[in-house]
Amino acid sequence: MNSASVVVPAREEGHLERTLDSLADQVFDGSLEVVVVANGPATLAAAREHSITDRVLVDERENGPGTARNRGAAATTGELLLFTDADTVVPPTWVRRHWRHYATPSVVGVGGPFRPLTDAIRHRALFRVLSDWWYRVSWPVGFVQQPGCNCSVRRSAFEAIDGFDESLSFLEDTDLSLRLREEGLVVYDHTCPVETSARRQREEGYLPLFLAYCVGYLEYVIPGLSPTRAHFR
Template sequence: MADASVVVPACEEADRLDRTLDALATQRFDGALEVIVVATGRETLAVARDHPRVDRALVDERCDGPGPARNLGASVASGDVLCFTDADTIVPSTWVRRHYRHYAIPTVVGVGGPLRAGTDDPLHPLAFRVLSDWWYRLSWPVGFVQQPGPNCSVRRSAFEAIDGFDESLAFLEDTDLSLRLKRRGTVVYDHTCPVATSPRRQEREGYVGLFLTNLVGYLRYALPGTTPIRPYF
């Protein structure tokens, strides 16, 4: 049995997954830690199976996005705390420990942290700081909690009580999870626990395009009887 489990969805990420797993191998965590990769693609699966830090490598046969992949990984995890990150993300060596410490408070059911741009391009760090940190600091206190998928964790019992990620959502599945978790207890924003993630999605769609996509998604999510429908991943 593990104290904490890390679940990494990896869809055709053979070129990036090693760096994510190397970072997880450096975790300074006193408890028992397991790492589970849910892989799509033969090469990605091979990278996961070959890495010494990986405890289980699962095949994602559905390929329906990160929500279903995270649920699959969580279904075989043994940790009381489930941590989620992505295969294009580098976490610091204190990442699991910083998330885990919050669960000493019984009412805490989830934790989220900021995203940093994993690039030296000067545009991305500022944009990430505004959209993936300052925005959270403003929205969290008013109840609009949004744990980002590459940097979040949940108490296993609360995750199971709400049936995990909603697999019907094409995107905003992490925001939806956070809002449903909030009904079960406290969801914490830890601004001292950033992770570095790839800005390739921002480079592909542009910040304006992503903002509009998310705005429409938020509105559709909020309206009764509708869900976000535009594929995001």
């Protein structure tokens, strides 16, 4: 039987329930398990009370999303691992759309775009440029970047590269994607978007975030440096 596992690191209060609601609505011809790695009493309670949740882990280390995702993945059993965030809503066909790519044996990872939960034209336009068109340009030249809120990995490949690099608090999803290329094909599916919060963009601004990413990319490729941005934890 087809088996898939979804890992959700949850730190923000007040958003997890709608994420779990969207996972409960999945149309998938196979077994689906959901593991939440939560921090704080509100998120722990929301995770434990929701019927879709199979297991809840307490995020005691607070070392960033990579650590939480690794812990969650280690507690799952599915042959396909999917990752999203607690401020994200996935469409009913999300798992199925990711799964279909793995019918090709060489595929080891899939990523998709993300859009803002708000209907504000400014956010929708900038998200389309930075969270879709950018991937369409960078992916073909080998700079693959599965976003943490919308990605999946074949379990065997995930284990082969030892999962997320827990020393990175920033660009850990890009790092995972680039290392996955050593195991096989990483696919970008522009027809499989998710909707996520624009809170960080509103609070910090698009230009500062863009510059933070530019600096992070440079730190990632320059030997001896490592991208670290605490506000992405």
